[in-house]
Amino acid sequence: MATLSPNLAVRPPRTRDTGGDPPSYGGGNGNERSGNGSSDYGGRLRRARLGLVVGLTAVVMLFIGFTSAMLVRRGLPSFDQQTNTYSRDWIPIQLPWTLIAINTAVLLASSVTIELARRDISRQMALAPVQSIPGVSLGDERRFPWLGTTVILGLGFLVGQFLVYRVLQQQHAFIARNPSNSFTYLLLGTHAIHLAGGVIALTYAAAATWLQRPIESRRIVIDVAAWYWHFMAFLWMYIFVILLIAR
Amino acid sequence: MATSEVVHAHAAPQGFIRKYIFSLDHKIIGIQYFFLALTAVWVGMILSLLMRIHLIWPDANLPLIGHIQPETYLSLLTMHGTIMVFFVLTTAPQGGFGNYFLPIQIGAPDMAFPVLNMLSFWTTFVAFVVMIAAFFVTGGAPLHGWTGYPPLSAVQSSGPGEGLGADLWITSIAIFCAASLMGALNFITTTLDLRAKGMTLMRMPLTVWSWFITAILGLLAFGVLLSAGILLLMDRNLGTSFYLPLIVVNGQVLGHRGGSPLLWQHLFWFFGHPEVYIAILPGMGVASQLLSTFSRKPIFGYRAMVYAMLAIGFLGFMVWGHHMFMSGMNPWSAFAFSILTMCIGVPSAIKTFNWLGTLWRGNVRLYSPMLFAIGFVSLFVSGGLSGPFLAQPTLDIPLHDTYFVVGHFHLIMGVAAIFGIFAATYYWVPKMFGRMMNETLGKIHFWLTFVGTYAIFMPMHYLGMAGHPRRYSQLTELGYLHNLLPLQRFISIAAFITIGAQVIFVLNLFWSIFRGPKASDNPWDATTLEWTTATPPPHDNFGGHTPVVHNGPYEYGVPGAARDFVMQSDPAISPHPAH
Numbered sequence: 001m002a003t004l005s006p007n008l009a010v011r012p013p014r015t016r017d018t019g020g021d022p023p024s025y026g027g028g029n030g031n032e033r034s035g036n037g038s039s040d041y042g043g044r045l046r047r048a049r050l051g052l053v054v055g056l057t058a059v060v061m062l063f064i065g066f067t068s069a070m071l072v073r074r075g076l077p078s079f080d081q082q083t084n085t086y087s088r089d090w091i092p093i094q095l096p097w098t099l100i101a102i103n104t105a106v107l108l109a110s111s112v113t114i115e116l117a118r119r120d121i122s123r124q125m126a127l128a129p130v131q132s133i134p135g136v137s138l139g140d141e142r143r144f145p146w147l148g149t150t151v152i153l154g155l156g157f158l159v160g161q162f163l164v165y166r167v168l169q170q171q172h173a174f175i176a177r178n179p180s181n182s183f184t185y186l187l188l189g190t191h192a193i194h195l196a197g198g199v200i201a202l203t204y205a206a207a208a209t210w211l212q213r214p215i216e217s218r219r220i221v222i223d224v225a226a227w228y229w230h231f232m233a234f235l236w237m238y239i240f241v242i243l244l245i246a247r
Numbered sequence: 248m249a250t251s252e253v254v255h256a257h258a259a260p261q262g263f264i265r266k267y268i269f270s271l272d273h274k275i276i277g278i279q280y281f282f283l284a285l286t287a288v289w290v291g292m293i294l295s296l297l298m299r300i301h302l303i304w305p306d307a308n309l310p311l312i313g314h315i316q317p318e319t320y321l322s323l324l325t326m327h328g329t330i331m332v333f334f335v336l337t338t339a340p341q342g343g344f345g346n347y348f349l350p351i352q353i354g355a356p357d358m359a360f361p362v363l364n365m366l367s368f369w370t371t372f373v374a375f376v377v378m379i380a381a382f383f384v385t386g387g388a389p390l391h392g393w394t395g396y397p398p399l400s401a402v403q404s405s406g407p408g409e410g411l412g413a414d415l416w417i418t419s420i421a422i423f424c425a426a427s428l429m430g431a432l433n434f435i436t437t438t439l440d441l442r443a444k445g446m447t448l449m450r451m452p453l454t455v456w457s458w459f460i461t462a463i464l465g466l467l468a469f470g471v472l473l474s475a476g477i478l479l480l481m482d483r484n485l486g487t488s489f490y491l492p493l494i495v496v497n498g499q500v501l502g503h504r505g506g507s508p509l510l511w512q513h514l515f516w517f518f519g520h521p522e523v524y525i526a527i528l529p530g531m532g533v534a535s536q537l538l539s540t541f542s543r544k545p546i547f548g549y550r551a552m553v554y555a556m557l558a559i560g561f562l563g564f565m566v567w568g569h570h571m572f573m574s575g576m577n578p579w580s581a582f583a584f585s586i587l588t589m590c591i592g593v594p595s596a597i598k599t600f601n602w603l604g605t606l607w608r609g610n611v612r613l614y615s616p617m618l619f620a621i622g623f624v625s626l627f628v629s630g631g632l633s634g635p636f637l638a639q640p641t642l643d644i645p646l647h648d649t650y651f652v653v654g655h656f657h658l659i660m661g662v663a664a665i666f667g668i669f670a671a672t673y674y675w676v677p678k679m680f681g682r683m684m685n686e687t688l689g690k691i692h693f694w695l696t697f698v699g700t701y702a703i704f705m706p707m708h709y710l711g712m713a714g715h716p717r718r719y720s721q722l723t724e725l726g727y728l729h730n731l732l733p734l735q736r737f738i739s740i741a742a743f744i745t746i747g748a749q750v751i752f753v754l755n756l757f758w759s760i761f762r763g764p765k766a767s768d769n770p771w772d773a774t775t776l777e778w779t780t781a782t783p784p785p786h787d788n789f790g791g792h793t794p795v796v797h798n799g800p801y802e803y804g805v806p807g808a809a810r811d812f813v814m815q816s817d818p819a820i821s822p823h824p825a826h
Binding site for chain 1: 359360363428431432433435436439440441466467468469470471473474475477478481485486487488489492493500502504505506507510513514517
């Protein structure tokens with residue numbers, strides 16, 4: 001993940017109280033240089049990113065829990081009543097790999113588009129002080145809706161994952177039939193729930209544009225949502241590899 | 248040298264709902280957490296009262312619940328443990344006092360994410376409601392103990408409370424996990440990013456350090472408990488076999504096969520052991536703060552205290568296996584877990600030594616918060632000393648699942664942590680509500696509780712060594728327990744008196760909040776930042792100022808100073824370098 005410090009040193013335009021942030025002063029981390037009190041935008045961005053990293057640690061721990069359970073369960077013998085012997089009951093699930101590969105491509109593409117959206121809003125932030133000078137106009141350039149594209153690609157991924165679920169159901173690869181099936185459903189489902197959370201965050205970011213929230217609030221939302229989204233792509237690649245080698 | 252910076256002040260919300268119910272102010276949220284825990288502790292205590300009544304009068308016909316059946320007894324102990332661990336010991340010190348005082352003590356106007364903070368409280372509240380609902384559904388509350396071991400907890404037909412009651416129990420725990428993760432996120436970000444100018448890490452009060460380390464433990468532990476809970480819910484409701492092997496209930500072969508109950512134990516205790524430190528670390532922080540303040544001496548070995556807490560937190564993640572010596576474990580693994588567990592004795596001893604060093608030749612002021620802080624140290628030692636016994640597999644095997652374990656963990660995790668909460672309450676209520684608590688009632692409450700808890704839990708060690716199993720509802724049926732019944736009777740009577748003493752505390756608390764004498768801004772002559780601001784603190788904590796810190800947190804008895812204490816925001820006392 002990139003540096004946690006804001007990479008812009010421009011004077012932010014006038015902000016509006018968003019109600020959800022702490023009173024806009026203080027901002028320091030105990031160092032003598034901080035506590036300048038005038039501009040808190042950098043502090044808010046830094047806090048939001050720090051909070052995200054901390055929050056993602058919790059998600060990592062959740063999936064570490066799942067993965068260790070999976071590896072332990074995979075090695076366990078099962079008692080067979082008929083033969084009175086122990087045997088391995090782990091039968092690797094048959095996954096529709098083509099469909100999963102398409103979904104993966106869609107998700108990776110969405111990671112690229114959200115990065116473009118993130119850079120786009122950073123650029124707008126940098127230009128905002130220039131635009132606020134009376135008489136200066138940068139022209140009403142039309143921007144590509146990277147954010148909307150990402151939302152559509154994210155929804156596409158979720159639909160794709162639902163199709164994977166449908167295929168598995170049609171093949172009678174039900175969740176309780178085999179531990180391999182159980183863990184596959186578990187990992188795909190939990191990832192989908194987390195990704196749906198990301199879609200909601202992106203939709204909120206898009207709504208913030210429509211609601212004409214101040215640009216720095218929008219940038220913080222988009223920035224954090226983008227890093228979350230990248231993490232979701234990374235998490236998906238991790239699940240992909242786990243399913244490939246240990247399903 | 249400036250002692251504070253003038254900044255733009257923030258208006259407080261005016262409507263009742265935004266101000267007191269869905270408040271974004273960390274102080275209100277802290278008070279909400281505190282009263283939630285106070286409610287929960289009474290529920291938990293009444294459950295223990297019912298258990299103690301049943302143990303000595305097994306045939307009693309009680310009002311409302313009637314005759315206590317063995318399965319009712321199991322429900323009572325399950326809900327007692329769960330409510331106390333999650334909604335009292337995790338909620339009050341961290342959610343309550345941590346929320347209220349962490350931002351003030353580091354000189355911040357609020358938590359880093361106030362909306363998340365509010366969500367975190369209300370999610371905890373929902374978890375509590377769901378937990379309590381388990382009492383009222385068909386079959387009642389679950390029977391599987393607060394540790395929820397499968398197969399009992401994973402099979403719907405294994406007992407009357409294991410149907411909907413157990414589902415509600417697991418759901419409540421899962422919701423609580425989410426709430427705790429939100430809280431931990433806020434605590435960590437706030438501590439790292441919102442400290443006032445001059446508040447270096449090594450100038451943070453030990454309370455802040457303890458809340459910070461507790462938040463890190465929570466962040467790493469609750470995610471794993473959540474994963475374990477999800478697997479358990481799937482085993483119960485979707486027919487998967489994570490924890491369930493081939494199993495026969497009432498002659499019926501269930502559809503599960505191949506799972507392992509041990510898997511749950513590993514995941515649960517990977518959370519469960521750090522949870523012990525989540526409960527006790529804030530108490531350590533409060534004890535350190537109070538011993539220093541009321542001995543009028545700097546804390547002995549500040550840095551050693553910080554490193555000891557970090558070491559305890561770190562080691563806490565490597566010892567979960569010591570709960571499973573009896574579950575079937577490779578002796579080599581047991582050996583490793585045993586050695587690591589006994590290593591925790593080292594930082595714990597450092598802390599105890601430093602507390603005693605702080606008291607040594609101090610100008611000790613025995614106010615009620617100080618009494619409870621000393622009581623904390625006493626209980627920490629008494630409860631902690633039986634830890635190295637249980638840490639050794641050879642001793643744990645005969646003592647496992649006896650009252651020895653009950654006595655051990657109640658002293659150290661239950662009562663010591665509760666004493667930390669009491670100490671914090673008597674110390675900080677003047678700041679929170681602007682009124683002093685009654686000293687005489689506080690001292691009566693302390694002595695009854697202190698003697699009472701020892702009278703309850705010390706004899707349990709003896710019961711355990713005599714082979715008295717825990718979680719048994721009926722003691723009169725077993726011949727070899729007959730000789731132990733008088734001791735059980737003594738414990739029950741001590742419990743009744745101790746529970747009665749808590750009424751004094753509640754009366755004192757509420758009477759003082761409304762009618763107590765007005766508290767000054769710094770009634771204890773303390774040094775940390777919360778005592779520099781008004782009582783109770785204004786909406787933005789420092790009334791339009793943000794403090795600048797020049798001194799360490801425990802500058803008492805400074806030679807040459809005008810008073811016997813120098814506050815953190817006072818001008819620097821010496822060429823004391825910011826560490």
